Amino acid sequence: MSASTDFATFYLGGHYFGINVADVLELNRNMDVTPVPKSPKIVRGIMNLRGQLVPAIDMYERLNLESRSAKAESVSIILQCDGYLIAILVDDVGEILSLEQDTFEPPPSNFSTVSRELVLGVHKLSDKLLLILDPKRIDQRVDQPKKQFLLA
Amino acid sequence: MNDDDILVEFIIEAREILDQLDLDFVQLEITPDDKKLVGNIFRAMHTLKGSSGFFAFKRLEKVSHAGESLLGKIRDGQLALDKQKTTILLSALDSLRSIIEGVEATHAEPIGDDSVLVSQLLELASGKGIDTTATINTPPAPQKTAEVQAHDVQSTEVQPSNPDAVESATPTNAVTETPKVSSVTLSADDAESTEQVWAPDPADPVKNQEIVAPVKVNLELLDRLMNLVSEMVLARNRLLPFTNQFADHDFSSAVRVIDLLTLELQERMMKTRMQPISQVWTKFPRLIRDVSNECSKNVTLIQEGAETELDRTLLDAIRDPLVHIIRNSIDHGIEIPSERSIAGKPETGRVLLRASHENGMVVIEIADDGAGVNYDLVRQIAVEKGLVTLQQSFSLNDLQLLEFIFLPGFSTKSQVTNLSGRGVGMDVVKTNIANIGGSIDIDSQRGVGTTIRLKIPLTLAIMPALFVRCGNEPYAIPQNSILEMVRLELGSDGTGLEDFYGTPVFRLRNQLVPLLFLNHQLDVNQDKPLPNAVLNIAILQSSGIRFGLVVDEVLNMQEVVVKPLGPLLKGVDNFAGATILGNGHVALILDIDGMAMQSGMVAKIQSRPLNPVVTQDRVFEEEVGMLLFELAGQPRLAIHLEHVERLEMISSKQVQRNGNRDVIQYGNHIMHLLYLNHYIEGANNTPHSEDDVIPVIVHYTNGIPIGLVVSQVHDIIHVSKNLHEANPPQKGLLGCVSLNDQVINVIDLQEILMMRNLQENSKEYPAVIDMDLSA
Numbered sequence: 067m068s069a070s071t072d073f074a075t076f077y078l079g080g081h082y083f084g085i086n087v088a089d090v091l092e093l094n095r096n097m098d099v100t101p102v103p104k105s106p107k108i109v110r111g112i113m114n115l116r117g118q119l120v121p122a123i124d125m126y127e128r129l130n131l132e133s134r135s136a137k138a139e140s141v142s143i144i145l146q147c148d149g150y151l152i153a154i155l156v157d158d159v160g161e162i163l164s165l166e167q168d169t170f171e172p173p174p175s176n177f178s179t180v181s182r183e184l185v186l187g188v189h190k191l192s193d194k195l196l197l198i199l200d201p202k203r204i205d206q207r208v209d210q211p212k213k214q215f216l217l218a
Numbered sequence: 219m220n221d222d223d224i225l226v227e228f229i230i231e232a233r234e235i236l237d238q239l240d241l242d243f244v245q246l247e248i249t250p251d252d253k254k255l256v257g258n259i260f261r262a263m264h265t266l267k268g269s270s271g272f273f274a275f276k277r278l279e280k281v282s283h284a285g286e287s288l289l290g291k292i293r294d295g296q297l298a299l300d301k302q303k304t305t306i307l308l309s310a311l312d313s314l315r316s317i318i319e320g321v322e323a324t325h326a327e328p329i330g331d332d333s334v335l336v337s338q339l340l341e342l343a344s345g346k347g348i349d350t351t352a353t354i355n356t357p358p359a360p361q362k363t364a365e366v367q368a369h370d371v372q373s374t375e376v377q378p379s380n381p382d383a384v385e386s387a388t389p390t391n392a393v394t395e396t397p398k399v400s401s402v403t404l405s406a407d408d409a410e411s412t413e414q415v416w417a418p419d420p421a422d423p424v425k426n427q428e429i430v431a432p433v434k435v436n437l438e439l440l441d442r443l444m445n446l447v448s449e450m451v452l453a454r455n456r457l458l459p460f461t462n463q464f465a466d467h468d469f470s471s472a473v474r475v476i477d478l479l480t481l482e483l484q485e486r487m488m489k490t491r492m493q494p495i496s497q498v499w500t501k502f503p504r505l506i507r508d509v510s511n512e513c514s515k516n517v518t519l520i521q522e523g524a525e526t527e528l529d530r531t532l533l534d535a536i537r538d539p540l541v542h543i544i545r546n547s548i549d550h551g552i553e554i555p556s557e558r559s560i561a562g563k564p565e566t567g568r569v570l571l572r573a574s575h576e577n578g579m580v581v582i583e584i585a586d587d588g589a590g591v592n593y594d595l596v597r598q599i600a601v602e603k604g605l606v607t608l609q610q611s612f613s614l615n616d617l618q619l620l621e622f623i624f625l626p627g628f629s630t631k632s633q634v635t636n637l638s639g640r641g642v643g644m645d646v647v648k649t650n651i652a653n654i655g656g657s658i659d660i661d662s663q664r665g666v667g668t669t670i671r672l673k674i675p676l677t678l679a680i681m682p683a684l685f686v687r688c689g690n691e692p693y694a695i696p697q698n699s700i701l702e703m704v705r706l707e708l709g710s711d712g713t714g715l716e717d718f719y720g721t722p723v724f725r726l727r728n729q730l731v732p733l734l735f736l737n738h739q740l741d742v743n744q745d746k747p748l749p750n751a752v753l754n755i756a757i758l759q760s761s762g763i764r765f766g767l768v769v770d771e772v773l774n775m776q777e778v779v780v781k782p783l784g785p786l787l788k789g790v791d792n793f794a795g796a797t798i799l800g801n802g803h804v805a806l807i808l809d810i811d812g813m814a815m816q817s818g819m820v821a822k823i824q825s826r827p828l829n830p831v832v833t834q835d836r837v838f839e840e841e842v843g844m845l846l847f848e849l850a851g852q853p854r855l856a857i858h859l860e861h862v863e864r865l866e867m868i869s870s871k872q873v874q875r876n877g878n879r880d881v882i883q884y885g886n887h888i889m890h891l892l893y894l895n896h897y898i899e900g901a902n903n904t905p906h907s908e909d910d911v912i913p914v915i916v917h918y919t920n921g922i923p924i925g926l927v928v929s930q931v932h933d934i935i936h937v938s939k940n941l942h943e944a945n946p947p948q949k950g951l952l953g954c955v956s957l958n959d960q961v962i963n964v965i966d967l968q969e970i971l972m973m974r975n976l977q978e979n980s981k982e983y984p985a986v987i988d989m990d991l992s993a
Contacts, residue, residue: 098802098803098804100691100796100803100804100805100806101691102783102787102790102793102806103740103741103742103792104740104741104790104792105787105790106786106789109786109787111804112783112784112787112796112804113804114798114802114803114804116445116446116449117445117446117448117449117798118445118781119781119782119783119784119796119798119804120784121783121784121786121787150784150785152786205786
């Protein structure tokens with residue numbers, strides 16, 4: 067089967083991620099995020115998307131990434147997930163890639179539990195790896211266990 | 219369209235038909251000869267039968283068919299409609315309704331036996347009388363039993379009484395055989411008022427059916443549209459400044475058009491959610507008929523202002539409280555006909571429903587001309603229940619006794635009937651009304667009647683809120699939980715704050731008030747107040763506890779649109795929602811109850827009352843709030859707080875001379891200024907220079923603001939309601955009170971307003987009190 071899927075790609079802490087475009091509503095730059103005190107750590111705050119309140123997810127927290135890059139999180143990707151909207155904050159967006167099923171592999175076993183939960187699999191591109199995220203899992207597991215690294 | 223959609227359409231249609239039939243039947247009892255109305259009822263029943271047949275709902279089909287047969291005979295003039303037939307037909311409607319509810323819950327027809335009902339309908343249709351001992355048991359809808367509250371007994375069970383008994387026992391039953399009743403009621407009232415007697419002109423009984431059928435729109439879609447419109451308003455606000463920047467004529471006029479369109483769009487959009495209160499009221503003629511028959515009383519319902527509109531969600535919220543209040547009015551209020559004639563009242567009691575808009579709120583009045591509240595009985599029961607001692611009970615006035623009615627478990631009915639007497643009721647009504655930000659008050663006169671007044675906000679989604687700053691973010695506090703704002707200056711050694719078992723407290727007019735620090739509650743920072751600091755404190759009321767919330771800065775008051783935070787942030791209990799500010803920024807709305815609970819302060823205070831003696835006595839000691847202010851030469855004056863709408867500081871430059879009056883632009887109004895020192899003896903004139911800031915007390919008379927100019931506003935005080943009369947009486951003063959050994963004169967605003975009007979209307983009135991002229 068050689069059905070190809072379109073992925074919206076983005077950069078986060080030096081890693082290269084992709085999400086199925088069907089789940090992506092839109093991209094926004096420099097959105098104003100209002101912090102919500104005492105909220106779960108992965109929720110950076112809420113933002114106003116044309117009159118709708120959308121929770122903004124801190125992907126560094128969610129993926130337990132260390133070391134934020136200098137131009138951290140200037141772009142928010144609005145995802146449609148189980149009937150409501152969430153925004154994930156990312157460093158930068160890449161192009162939209164149309165990828166065949168045959169470059170896809172399940173997540174390597176040396177991934178940490180957190181990332182194995184979120185990462186559906188990996189597309190091996192010519193020069194780098196594209197980690198495919200499952201948008202439905204992003205807003206789950208609000209309580210974090212102790213620090214784990216994306217790559218063990 | 220799939221089968222489910224068609225079924226949903228059917229349920230909606232069936233419900234509408236049944237609602238309309240309820241009304242039509244009651245109307246038909248009043249005007250039994252109305253052939254056109256019978257025809258309408260027959261057609262409606264026929265439609266219902268037809269659609270039931272389409273879905274193969276056998277029970278629905280059988281009952282509606284039997285009903286149709288009886289109605290057919292009545293329509294053709296072969297049978298006359300009497301009370302027995304109406305009762306049977308109405309019980310058929312109840313039966314149909316409960317089946318429809320069953321269909322709605324399970325998407326299948328509930329199992330049940332309607333054979334008794336059907337055979338009675340058919341027997342009546344064949345011209346025979348019916349077996350009077352049979353009882354029709356309408357199986358209640360499956361989901362209903364759980365929902366029905368004690369005070370909300372639904373008549374899912376109808377027992378047809380002996381037809382002869384009905385006729386003989388209630389010969390004066392006005393609803394049935396006296397079609398004149400309605401017109402009598404109408405002529406008894408002011409002919410110019412907009413009231414609707416529920417008995418429209420018989421010549422045009424079906425007028426309201428000819429209205430163009432409205433389109434049904436999903437509420438969620440409306441909310442979404444509303445969101446978009448408010449965002450469009452924000453986008454327009456960002457666009458407007460560019461017109462000045464570019465000074466391009468074409469561009470400016472295009473923006474102007476957008477501006478106007480947006481404004482109109484917003485107004486229309488707000489209207490879409492508003493629905494007339496008559497939507498709820500349509501059920502009441504039937505309710506009144508049933509309840510009054512049950513207690514053998516004669517009652518007419520009068521409706522005024524049925525076109526008053528309010529938000530859809532609020533309509534749903536007030537339905538049950540209204541039903542309860544109306545039941546109470548008939549069961550407790552209206553006397554039985556014989557008692558009424560002894561009291562010299564017409565035998566037919568009246569229940570008046572009136573809705574109107576007032577100061578941005580909807581006011582709903584439910585008034586009856588019944589016996590009124592039996593204050594002696596309330597007093598007796600209050601003593602029996604140990605709420606007050608016998609001695610205390612005699613010092614209670616009527617208003618205080620009425621408060622007991624709102625206590626849970628308080629009932630003046632010695633016997634529990636299926637209508638009322640369980641003591642569950644007015645407390646639930648009060649809670650429900652309070653939940654939607656409304657208020658309720660009762661006015662009752664022994665022997666004359668009772669009026670219950672509900673004040674409901676126009677819409678739930680928009681509410682006034684006070685913005686405060688904590689850290690770098692603004693937060694909104696709902697206005698209905700704010701009692702007052704206080705500025706507390708701490709001493710250099712940190713005095714001002716005291717410690718009460720670990721809770722910081724401060725003294726406000728000799729009462730200890732516990733404090734919460736917003737920055738601690740929100741984990742913004744853990745800064746403690748420094749010596750000499752000035753604390754901004756919002757005094758809030760939550761769960762019966764008064765406490766102060768310390769904020770970094772008090773910003774402004776604004777109407778906010780409340781938006782839910784969504785599922786991801788459900789677990790965060792400090793916030794009730796969020797709102798979007800004019801600049802597009804999101805601000806969180808504080809959940810005062812949640813925060814007070816979460817802080818643990820509520821439990822602490824409840825276990826150790828802060829002001830034990832004072833709080834208990836307060837209930838029985840009548841106090842009124844007054845605003846303390848100063849005029850030049852009269853340093854201690856007070857005005858009743860109820861006359862004070864707002865306090866404003868205006869600049870002298872804003873004051874314009876209009877004829878012989880000083881006015882300022884105030885919101886959409888021109889506000890007249892009234893210099894109080896012209897009316898109070900002993901007060902001197904103080905000329906204001908250009909740069910002065912003048913404190914003004916804003917008072918509203920009939921919705922028109924008047925600004926009372928004073929020299930300085932001090933504080934709010936609570937003093938005994940009983941004033942010492944000034945001797946000899948002084949112009950413009952009601953009397954005086956003493957507070958901390960100081961005498962404070964209370965001004966008589968009514969008299970002052972009258973003096974002002976006299977002075978303006980009559981040239982002969984001596985101008986001595988106007989210091990401006992004499993100076």
